[in-house]
Every structure is written in C-alpha cells, then in structure tokens.
Amino acid sequence: MARFILGRLVKAVFILLAILVFNFFLIHAAPGDPAAVMAGEAGAGDPTYLAELRERFGLDQPLYVQLWIYIKGAVQLDLGYSLRQQMPVAELIADRLPATLLLTGVAFVLSLVFGVIAGVAASARQGSWGDTIISTLALLFYATPLFWVALMAALVFSVWLEWLPGFGYQSIGAGYTGLAHAWDVTKHLILPASTLGLFFMAIYMRMTRASMLEVSRLDFVKTARAKGLKRRVIQRRHILRNALLPVITLAGLQAGQIFGGAILTETVFAWPGIGRLMFEAINQRDYNVILGVFYISAAMVLLFNLITDVVYVIIDPRIRLTG
Amino acid sequence: MKDFWKRFRYNRGAVIGLVILALVILTAILAPVVFPQSPWKMVQRPFLPPFTQDGLPLGTDALGRDVLSGLAHGAYVSLLVGLVSTIVALAIGVPVGAMAGYFAGRTDDALMRFTEFFQTIPSFALAIVLLAIFQPSLTFVIIAIAIVSWPPVARLVRGEVLSLRTREFVEAATLSGLGNTQIILRHILPNALPPIIVLASLMVAQAILLESSLSFLGLGDPNIMSWGYMIGAARTVIRTAWWLSFLPGMAILLTVLALNLIGEGLNDALNPRLTRKSE
Amino acid sequence: MFKPIRHAAVALALVLAGPLAAQDATPQDGGTLNVVIQPEPPSLMLGIVQNGPTQMVAGDIYESLMWYDFDLEPHPLLAESWEISEDGKTYTFHLREGVTFHDGTPFTSADVKFSMDVFLRKMHSRMGQYMQHVESMETPDDHTVVFHLKQPFGPFLGIFEAGTAPMIPKHLYEGTDFANNPANNTPIGTGPFKFDEWVKGSYIHFVKNEDYYLDGLPHVDEIYYHVIPDAASRAVAYETGKVDVLPGGSIENFDVPRVRDMENTCITDKGWEYFAPLSWMWVNLDHKPLDDVKVRKAMMHALDRQFARDALWNGLGKIATGPVASTTKFHAADTPDISYDPEKAKQLLAESSYDGETIQILGLPYGETWQRWAEAVKQNFEEIGINSEIVPSDVAGWNQKVSDRDFDVAFTYLYQYGDPALGVSRTYMGDNADPGSPWNNVANYQNPETDKLFDEAAVMADHEERRAAYKEIQDMIVADVPNLWLLELGFPTIYRCNVKNPVNTAFGVNDGFRKVWIEKK
Amino acid sequence: MSLLEIRDLAVALPEGADRAFAAKDINFDLDRGEILCIVGESGSGKSMSANAVMGLLPQGVKPVKGTITFDGEPILGLPEKEMLKLRGGRISMIFQEPLSALNPLMRVGAQIAEVFEAHGALTPPERRARALKLLDEVGIPDPEAAIRAYPFQLSGGQRQRVMIAMALALEPDILIADEPTTALDVTTQAQILTLIEDLRQKRGMAVIFITHDFGVVADIADRVIVMQTGEIVESGAADEVLLRPSHPYTKALIDAIPRLTQRSEADAQTREPILTVEDLQKTFSTGSGSLFGKRRVVRAVQDVSFELYAGETIGIVGESGSGKSTVGRCLVRLLDPDGGRVMVEGADIAELTGSALRDNRRKLQMIFQDPFSSLNPRARVSRILTEGLIAYGTPRREALARARELLELVGLDASAMNRFPHEFSGGQRQRIGIARALALDPKIIIADEAVSALDVSIQAQVLDLLADLKTRLELSMLFITHDLRVAARICDRIIVMQKGRIVEAGPTGKVLHDPDTEYTRSLLDAIPGQEYERALETAGA
DSSP: OHHHHHHHHHHHHHHHHHHHHHHHHHHHHSSSOHHHHHHHHTTOOOHHHHHHHHHHHTTTSOHHHHHHHHHHHHHTTOOOEETTTTEEHHHHHHHHHHHHHHHHHHHHHHHHHHHHHHHHHHHHTTTSHHHHHHHHHHHHHHHSOHHHHHHHHIIIIIIISOOSOOSOSSOTTSOOOHHHHHHHHHHHHHHHHHHHHHHHHHHHHHHHHHHHHHHHTSHHHHHHHHTTOOHHHIIIIIIIHHHHHHHHHHHHHHHHHHHHHHHHHHHHHTOOSHHHHHHHHHHHTOHHHHHHHHHHHHHHHHHHHHHHHHHHHHHOTTOOOOO | OHHHHHHHHHOHHHHHHHHHHHHHHHHHHHHHHHOOSOTTOBOSOTTOOTTSSTTOTTOBOTTSBBHHHHHHHHHHHHHHHHHHHHHHHHHHHHHHHHHHHHHOHHHHHHHHHHHHHHHHSOHHHHHHHHHHHHOOOHHHHHHHHHHHHHHHHHHHHHHHHHHHHTSHHHHHHHHTTOOHHHIIIIIIHHHHHHHHHHHHHHHHHHHHHHHHHHHHTTOSOTTSOOHHHHHHHHHTTTTTOTHHHHHHHHHHHHHHHHHHHHHHHHHHHHOTTOTTTOO | OOOOOSSHHHHHHHHHHOSSSOOSSOOOOOOEEEEEESSOOSOSOTTTOOSHHHHHHHTTTOOOSEEEOTTOOEEESSEEEEEEOTTSOEEEEEEOSSOBOTTSOBOOHHHHHIIIIIIIHHHOTTHHHHGGGEEEEEEEETTEEEEEESSOOGGGGGOOSTTTSOOOOHHHHTTSOGGGOGGGGSOOOSSSEEEEEEETTTEEEEEEOTTOSSTTOOOOSEEEEEEOOOHHHHHHHHHTTSOSEEOTTSSOGGGHHHHHTSTTEEEEOOSOTTTOOEEEEEEOTTSTTTTSHHHHHHHHHHOOHHHIIIIISTTOSEEOOSSSOTTSTTOOSOOOOOOOOHHHHHHHHHHSSOOSOEEEEEOOOSOHHHHHHHHHHHHHHHHTTOEEEEEOOOHHHHHHHHHTTOOSEEEEEEOOTTSHHHHTGGGTOGGGOOTTOSSSSTTOOOOHHHHHHHHHHHTOOOHHHHHHHHHHHHHHHHHHOSEEEEEEOOOOEEEETTEEOSOOSTTGGGGOOTTOEEOOO | OOSEEEEEEEEEOOTTSSSSEEEEEEEEEEOTTOEEEEEEOTTSOTTHHHHHHHTOOOTTOEEEEEEEEETTEEOTTOOHHHHHHHBTTTEEEEOSOTTTTSOTTSOHHHHHHHHHHHTTOSOHHHHHHHHHHHHHHTTOSOHHHHHHOOGGGSOHHHHHHHHHHHHHTTOOSEEEEESTTTTSOHHHHHHHHHHHHHHHHHHTOEEEEEESOHHHHHHHOSEEEEEETTEEEEEEEHHHHHHSOOSHHHHHHHHHSOOTTOOOOOOOTTSOEEEEEEEEEEEEEESOOSSSOOOEEEEEEEEEEEEEETTOEEEEEOOTTSSHHHHHHHHTTSSOOSEEEEEETTEETTTOOHHHHHHHHTTEEEEOSOTTTSSOTTSOHHHHHHHHHHHTTOOHHHHHHHHHHHHHHTTOOGGGGGSOGGGSOHHHHHHHHHHHHHHTOOSEEEEESTTTTSOHHHHHHHHHHHHHHHHHHTOEEEEEESOHHHHHHHOSEEEEEETTEEEEEEEHHHHHHSOSSHHHHHHHHHOTTHHHHHHHHHHHO
C-alpha cells in the first residue's frame, strides 16, 4: 500500500508540473497583463509607469525565464507573489482555502450522504410513488443551473422569508466567538452549501439508484435471497456495498471538480473562497495567483483520486494496487 | 428501429422530454419569423412586468427589451451551442478514445495521460481561462465548452472499444484481412454507438448549462441573446424584477430536463445495461 | 420616475461650515461605521497603489497637505497656510505642529520632502509627471516646505490631496525597497483612523486614532470596510443593516432607486467634484470611415444620452457637453450642440462616407451598467443605419485592445483631477498619442492649434487668461468630435440618514471619515 | 406422502415474450433422499419450476396456476415472511456460476455465517465454528484460510464447494442445484457430483438437479424429468428414461450425445504436413510492470510442437487454463507468439508482418465459440460473408455470388443474406460463422470450442456439417475443445494439454482408450455417464 501511494505521488508530481507549464502558457496567452490592469485601476499611467510596473513584477523578462523562475519556486512549494495583492500567493490561498474547503466539504458530504440515502430509498421501491418523487426531484436538480438555484434560493430564503443570511461567511463585526460563531457560520453556510450540494446530490442519487438496481439483478443477490435473508439486510449488506463502487469512483472524480462549481456559488453568495479568488485573478491577470489556484485545485483532484483508489481497495478486495 | 421506438415510447418521461424539446426547437426555428425585430431592440419602458401590456406578454427588461423575444431567440443560441459543442467534443473524444482503446499499450497510455491531464484541471475554471484568452465570441464559447467536455467521451469510447476489441467478431474481421481503420469504423464504433448517443444527449444538456453559467458570469458573446446572459443581466435587479431571472432560468431548466429525459429514454431503449457505465 | 436628491443641500451646508467649525447638531462620539468596499483593494499603501478602492480605504490613514471643498478650493489640513510667489514659481507651505504618525513619530517637513521628492516621484502613477514641473524642494525648518517650480504650473495647488500626494513616514521607508517593504501591510499615516486588521476577502478594520491632531475628531470608534464582491449582495448587506454606507458604484445602478427609497436612507452625488468622472467613447480616428467628421457627428447625434442617464444611471449625472466636465475648472457651457437628434444623425450619415461598415464597439468591462450601455449604444447606432457589433473583453483585454488601438469605438471614463491641465489635455495632445497606453490620446486626435493652446494654458499664471484659452480649446474640440462624449457620471453615495457627514469634501468618501458621526436613536 | 408435490404448476412469462408460459402443466413429486434430475435444452423451462419452489422467479415471471406442497403445507404464494424461513432453512439452492453467485466483497466465512444469522441460529462464535466444519465437510483443503478468503481468491471448484457448504448449513430437506457443474472443468465436475451424492446419502437430503447433460444425469439421478419448451415430455426412473426413452424428443436427445466410442480415424499420416508448429511459446504478464507495479507472469504456452497433415483433424483438449485456446490464437496471429515457428507452406506465420502476414493468414481461418459474440450484431450477413473477400480484392458482385454459395454449403437459405445475426438461432449463427471462415478458401480451419455453446442436438448437426465440409473441401482442421466426447467424434488425432504443455499426443483411439499419462487418464475417468454409454452401446448393439 505504501509503495502504491508513493508511486502515485511521484506520478502526481509529474502531472502537476505538466499542468503548471500548460497553465503558464495558457494564461500568458491571454491578452493584457497585470501591470496594465493595475495601471488601469489607478485611473492613469504613462508608458514609463507601466514599464516600471512590469520591471517590478519581472514581466519584462522573456517568457521562458519567467516560467523557469516560477517552476523553480513551485517545486519548492513557493507559489510566488501576487502582483496585484502584494502578498505571497501561498498566504492568499491559505486565507481563502478554509472557506472553500468548508463550503465544498459540507456540500460534498451532504450531497453524498443524502444522495446515496435517496438513491437507496428510491431503488428499494422501484416504480412506487416514492421512487417517482425522488427520481423526479433528482432529475430537476440535475437539470437546474447552479447559479440560478443559488439566486432563487437567496431571493426566497434571504430576501422574501428572511430566514437565512443571503451572502457572506459570517456576520462581520458581530464579534461572535465559540458556539455563537459556529452557529453564525452555519447559518451563512446553509444556502451556499445546499445549492452547491443539490446538483451533486442529484448525480449521486441517480447513480446510486441505477447502480442498486443493476446490482440487485446480479446472481449473488439471488444467493442471498435463497439463504432466507431479509430484504433490508440484502439491500444493505449485499446490494449497497457493491452498488457503492461506481458511486465512489464518481464521487472521487467530482470531489476535485467541485471547486469549479464553487466559483459560481462563491460568486453569488459572496463566499470568500478560492473559487472567487481565481475568478478575480483571471480577470486581473494575476498570473501567480491563477497558477497557484490551479496548482492547489489540481493537487486536490489528484489527492482525491488517490483517496478514491485507496477507499476502493479497502472496499473491494479484488482490486490489486499497481502503480 | 421499430423495437427502438417501442422501447422509447414505453418511457413516459422520454416522450415528455421529446415533446418539450420539440417545442424548444420549434421556438428556435420560428423565433426570427415571430419576432423579426432584434431581441436587443428597446421597445418599451424598462421593467414592464409580465401580463401587463398586450404584445409584450412577458414584459420588458432593464433596457425595455421584449423578454419573450429574448427567450425565443435565446432558444436558438442554447441549442446551437449545446449541439455544436457536443459535436466538436465528440470529434475530439471519439478518435482519442477509439485509438486508445484499440491500439492499447503505449498509445493508450499516452492518450489516457493526455485525457487525465485535462480532467485534472477543474473544467469550469479551464473554460473561464480559455474564454479569458480567446475573448468570448460564440465560436470560442463553443470551442471552450468542447475542450472541457471531451474527456468523458474519450474515456467512455475507450472503455467500449476495449471491451469490443476482444470480441470474437472483431477477431473474425481481423482474420478476414480487414485493416485497423476498417475494423474500427465498421465493426467497433457502430457497436459502441448506443452509449455514445446516450452520453451525447446528456452532453448537449451539460453544454447548455455550461454556456448559461459562462454567460451568467459575463463570459458569453455580447452580441447574442442567450438565456444565461438574460439571467446574468437580470441578477442585479432580482429583487425588483425577479421574473427577469426566473423566466430564462425556467427555460434552461425545461430544456435541460427534456434532454436528460430523452437521454434516459435513449438509454433504456438503446442499451438497457449501460446505466452502470455512464457517468 | 426618479426622486430628487434629498440631501445635497444638507451636505452643502455642512461643507460651508468647514471641517473645524462647530456643527448645527451636536456630534455624538462613538459607534461603528460599516462601509462597503468594492473591489477589495490590492493594497492599502496609497503611495504605491492609487486605484479607487485603495484610495477610499487608505484615505482614512494617509493625509496630504490640504483638503478641497466642492468648488475645489483648497483648505488647510497638514499645512496650516501657504504662500505663492508673484511669478507663480515658488510655493511655501507652513506645516501644522504637533502632528504625529500612528506610530508616534512626529510628522515634519522631512517627511514631506521624502514623500514628494523620493517616494512618490518613483512609485506614484501620476506624481512622476507632476514633479517634472518641480525644480527643487527645500525644508528650511521642521515645519516649512518650499517648492521651486521650473515655470508656473496652474494646477499645482490642486495636487495636495491624499490620493495624489499622501504623506509617507520617512522613518519607515527611507533606504528600503519601497515595493516590498513589510510596512506596506500595516500602513502608517497621520490620518484619523489606524489600521487594525485585514481579513482578506472579508473585511478591513480600522480603529480611531486617539491622538488625532484635530480636537474632538474623529467621532466614530471604528470602521469596518466590508468586502462583498457581488453587487446584489451588497444591496442586501445594506438592507439587512450590515453596512451603513454604500459608496458610489457599490450597488448596480439598477438597484439604486429601490435602495434609495428605503427608510432612513439618504443619498448624495456630491464628493466627486475633484475626480469628475467623465465618460466618453474613444473613436479610432485612424480607422475609415471614422476619420470622416460627418460620420462622427452622425454617431454623436445618434446617442440617446438622456435615456442612458435615466435608465442606466438613475437620472444621476449630467449629459456631457464636451471634453471638460462641468465641475472641473474652466468648463465652458456654450460649446457647439451635440445633443440627441436621430433625424439629423441620419442626414449627416447620408452625406458622409459611411458605407455599411460594421463598427466594432468595445464596451467597458466594469459591470452590468456598462454592458447595458454598450447594448443601448449599439441599438442607437442601428437605428440611424450604422451596423455595429460589441467586442467582448475583460478588464485586461480591454486595456490591451485600447492600448493597441484595436477598436473602432471604445467606452471609457476618466478622472479630470480638477483642472484641464491635469485631466483633459493628456487625452487630446497630439504628442501624447503613442499606442501602448489606454489613457493618453487614444483616438489619435491631431490638432496643432489645440496642442499649442493646451501647452500655453498650463503654464499661464493668470486665472482669466487660462479660462479664455480653455474656452477656445473646448469649442474647437467639440466641433471636431474626436470622441463621443457621454455623461458626467453621477456616483451616488447612499447612507443611513443617521450617519452624519459622510461626504464633505470634493473627494467624498475617499477623503477619510474624520468628521463622520452617528446619531443614536 | 412425498416431501414435495407439484401439481398443475404454470409459470407465466411477461407479456411480449416469445411464448406465454415459461413452464406449464408441471406435475412431479420429490421424496426424501431422492435425486431428481430435470433435464432439457436451453429455453426448455427446466429451472422455472425449481425457482418457483423457492419463490425466486425473475421479475415479471409469475406462477399463475397449480400448487406446490412442501412437507404437507402449500407453499406457493406464501407471504414473504413465511418464505424466508423456508429459504436456506429447509430448502436451499446452488447455482451455475459460483463466482457471480458469491458476493465479491464479503469474506467466505461471513457469507456462510449469514445463513445462520438469517435464521437466528447459533451465536456468532458458533457460527464461525460451524462454517469451518462445513467447509471441511465439503472438502475445502484449508478451511481456516478459506474462511477468511474472498471468493475471487478461490478456484471455481472451491467456490462451488463454498456454495454447497452454505446451502447445507441448516441441513435442509431439499437442495436445488441449478446446473451446478456446467461452468466447471470435467475433473472438478466429477468431484462435485461425488460430493453431492455423498451428502445426499449422509443426510438423506432430497436433491433437485437441473442440467442439460445426460452424462451427469446418468451418473446421479434416481428419477428424471425431461422438459421441452416449458412442458414435461417424459418422466420416470432414471434407467427407464435413459435407456428406454419413449418420447421421440428424448430419443433424439440421447441419440445426439457424442460418444467416446464413436471414432473415425483417417489414415492421413502418410501425406505432407500442411502446418508445422515448432517450440511455440507464449507468456502473458499482468500488472503494468511499471516502476512500482508487480509483474505477474503466466506461461500460457510452452514448447508446443506438432504437425498437422493435409486432410487431417487434430483435437487439442485440456481443461480451462491449459493453453489450448492460446495455441489456436497464436497460430492465426490473433496473439503474437513469443517464440517458435508456425510453418504453413514454407512461410513462418509467427514471423510475418504487414502484407505478407495478411496474405498468408487467409490460409488459416477460425470458427469461434460464441455464436452470439462472433457475429457483428450491426452487420448484415451479406457483409459478414463478403467483407473478407472484398478486402482481398474480389469484386463485390463475385463476392456476393460466393457468399450465396457458402450459405448453401452450410445449409442456410440464400435469403439469409439480407438479415441481421439476431434474426438467427444459435445453430444458424454458428453456420454463418463457418461460412465466414470458409469464404477465403482457407487450407486450415481452427475451430475454437466451436460447438461448446450449443445445445446437444444442434451440436451434433454442426459437428456433422464440419466433418462433411472437411471432406468435401479437403480441409485440415484443428479442433480445440474441452469436451473429450466431442473430440472423439470428430478428431483423427488428439493432443492433450495441461498447464501450457503437451502432455500426450496420439491417434484418437489410443489416447481415449489407452492413454500413456496419468493426467489423460484422470480426464477420461472424470467424464460423466461412461457406464451409461456402455449400457447404451450394449443396448444398441
């Protein structure tokens, strides 16, 4: 196992490097540079000021030199300096990451748990009205634009009903501590996490349901029935465990991708996470920040893939680990 | 084919989906006829609520433009983007997957590393970066969506080809002296088609969602009236004119729902055992 | 459709009373001021970064020698008084005594010299240019600073505000790498509030400067600047009482009427007199058929700016009459007519060399209002028979395209800085048209006569002579329509009525909340 | 009173199926300690009544008529709660494919213990002890290890033993075995049959044994029921039905069984060899073999050499994993051999590449095992048959004419040309497969388990066709099979393979009746129904 993980980590480093290089060229291919954006925001700027800014940022160097400098830093886990925000990228990301992890983590866990439960419930009574309702809801969530649900949820629960705060991470300046703070953050978290989670919940529900039905047709389920096991036991012990395998694969793939969805959610709900950081950085051509966020999110994807594989091995004894 | 229809019709949801989609397509086709004026034209005072004035059943937006006309013209854009970007994604994903699955070994390794690479970058973020580079015109929106959505196709096709490759009829074709290209095109791909078709129908839906998300963030083609644009533009006035966000959202919801229903119907009709493999 | 601005008169009254004068109502001390800031400033070091948000927030920390009223007249702040020599080439400032930086170090003339001559000359985006007029600086004693100019420079007395000439603590910066000085993260100035904490992506917290040199000021205990990136959320924040002040541009213009009509809500469009943001569309004069003045005039008359003002800007702001904003010095009102007249526009177009070309409109990527505006302009053009198309871009792309002159017409708005010599001439001077910058003479307007007049007017010592010169310039430029002037933008500051004095200088909320107090109910 | 009585049972198929009833008019009794075999070809409905007894019919399939009485109680239509007590407790069941019948994610011990748990019997430690004992009883070599193993870690025979252990856990009155040995090798099959027989004797348990194999029936049955398309055509004591069948269908089935004694050795050795295989080697490796992966190596074919003479048929026999199919695939280069030579008319097929390989490969064609997967479901028969010819440059019109000839040759109507494979039965499909193999006028046909997937009556027809074609077209044939009876029927010489090597080779008669090696002998001994065959011989003679 350790050898497998090590092997995968080595591979991950190479993939990460490739992604960095790719993104580096990608982002430098975009028109404009951070100096121009910054000068623009200052409302003025003559060519010498621009040139001075570029020199200060090292943007006057040939591209390959910039790349080399960046890669050299990145290998030593130095993500460089945000040109625009005047602080180390690692710090910026470290500031924002907890919020994103909280949001995506809660959304992910909720969607997975409820998705699987709903999927199991629906498959247990295939064709019943309960199944129809769950399946229809899932289909609806699956077909709804994330940002639109977010908007509508904010409109209904925050503006019309005034039940929940419609934006932000905490009540600023309220100075809550301890439990009060936790409750405050939780209240702020409910809308973004549930809108982000709905879509994924729909996916997991559909997947679980289909997978449960598929597995329930397999021979060993018949064996289990022939043993005289109760339906519920068969569902849980025999069908669910086998049916979870594809769900886990999918969840692993999406745990990394959920950052992407977080961009929209964070934008609508003003959640101070890295999705928004990245979106802003892209608009501002803050190269190091963009690369840093890509670096982190790619690392997340790779990490989750690895976790998925390990979980898979734990659940499925047939899988042998190979590099 | 007859069987196919029989099984498809058996799925009530799929038929409903088909009806909705047909309506959307009809709307898209008829939009220029029914609403010959540009949907951008400012026809009345801004923020006219729905059902308050004849001729403007859904009211007007922030600049006094006809919302219904916008929805109708938006249908065309959504379908166009969904369809074309899916075709482009298939054009990338199918050959990559087919080659990886058929030739296996090093080719497979190289192509799959390439695919994995694209899957490691969060796709929505990649789409945003791509549009920042290209600047969002309709063509580049389509290209960006295609670029982020081909990897699942490649993986699916590879999986199918991998399992078909060892089937006896493919071996028989090899023994009959057929070349690799002929075998892939005539024996393998036609048999891999059902899951590809199902995936493609879902991809159209996803592409429409992606396009609307991008437009919502202001990364759509500014000369084209799309549903995502309408929501994005109406977001700021959601409290005074919530229907401006609500209506295009419903349009997206219905269209995507229809496509998903059809996808499920196709799945049942074409390949009852695919469910497990589809992502 | 739109309500008149209720509190302009009140604001004006306060201003006339002056910052140190007693107030009608007795100010109450204490309380927390919650203000929206958007976008999040990149840095609070005003000497290095001068973008809008930095200026607004850091205006509480950094100060300059003077403050300016709504008519742009200077008043004493860090400088108690000043004299100008007869020839207009020597400026002597007498600094206030007993002023200290937040870390307790006394503020002296050495800090002024260091700030102006060393730090800002090198780091500031505009100061480098202004300081070219200065031949030398002297500090005869700790509280006197003397500037020797190369020749008279009319607008010189207008540059001593915090955003242009912030006073930097010499003891922290001298001899360091300014850009990477760690002190940039904990800004130190002489202003009414001190930096406390900055939670990136969330809020910036300032506390009262207990040792502020103006007695009894500031009134409030602390300020939170809330970072809320979504315009709709900012509106919600105001509604739910999380924030009390929405500076101009915080919420989408479409949302202004609704928020304005809320209870206990006041609004003012004062406080922008110095910047006087003027919007226009650059016209690429090097592109055919835009070199034809008739085409340009047709386009100008095609623009329904009243509609834009009412539908997009809530009736705030003024329809521009030419290159100089009405609050800027030497504005001339009676320039040639450029009002909305589609019939005339069609006629002009028919006479012109326009032949169905598609005009590329480059919108300004600063949010919904600007996008809508581009869409409206496109329709205006189409109604008189000009084909056009909007070119998509983000901020960086816009910069690049404008710098490279890759557009036909391009939206922009620029600050006037109170004086045509500072804010206007740079965009019309023939020798300031090199590609590479989006803020110079982007249209590539070449008129030797106006060039000559601009040069002369900048160094005239006499006020009335300057006025006459600028009138002539404005007439000539408006007749040529090198750009399509749109609106003098009205950025409304919205605030709870029990927040008193949020805007009392020509810099509005940018100028620090030293006089703000909160009335307890 | 019998233990189990079934009266007038009818099981309906869902609407739209090709017939209304899966089984109808089913009547039979089962006594304590009796083994009842239900025999029939695929689709005869032979497992339906047994499944109905368990209440485990597939979705949509329902009993619509009749009664099932178990131990005096009617059990058809009993509520699920009552059925749970019977299932696994008094009636238990084992299935055809022991790998898929076991939960892949649970340890063997847990799966056995679950039976006790389901019926609330014993404490957890006792369950484990009982599981161990059961495993021991069914002859698993190392029960302590097996109880902790996952199904995939056991061999096919061991898995079936685990299934049996599970079924026996609560000492049921009836064991229903649904084709329990079909997926197993012949030696394993013999062991499992012995085991079932032993257990029946020890415990006095009744067994319903469902199979298609008359050999198996002959070895274990007390009584036999023969089914055809959902109905019982004949039933009675085993000896009676097997030796003196009264129904023509039963007769036909019994006649179709290939016999070890039917042999037809051609005297072909004098001619030139048409195919010479020398030292053929093939090694498979699993695992990526990359930096960190562990490589596992299987030597599938080792030092295989033989000669095939013109007009001769050689049978390659062996159990699964013996490498017999790998040899066939290496010869036609569906697999690339790692060493050795494959000489056909002076060319070494093992060495050739590109167009030279293509030109020579047409001399060897293959007939595949699975008539369903060997034909492209999306290609018409015309394309299937002409594609090869066209690829080798025959004009389309000529190719079509040739395809019609071929169809006639394999006994199909020319109208088959425009139809798709799914419109044909398994036997017909196999004929199309044969026609395809013949299309390129090969010298050598390699038939890889070509009749294994077919029902016995169709098997006989296809074997006859092959024998006939071989003579008429002067073909040489390599016949790969696991079934010694089939080999006996068609081969001149037999090569026996084990673990990648040839262990014995010789004329069919010699190998089958006087083998030189212990391994061949064990294979022969394991063939079910040999006594019965001798009895038939005697009866027939």
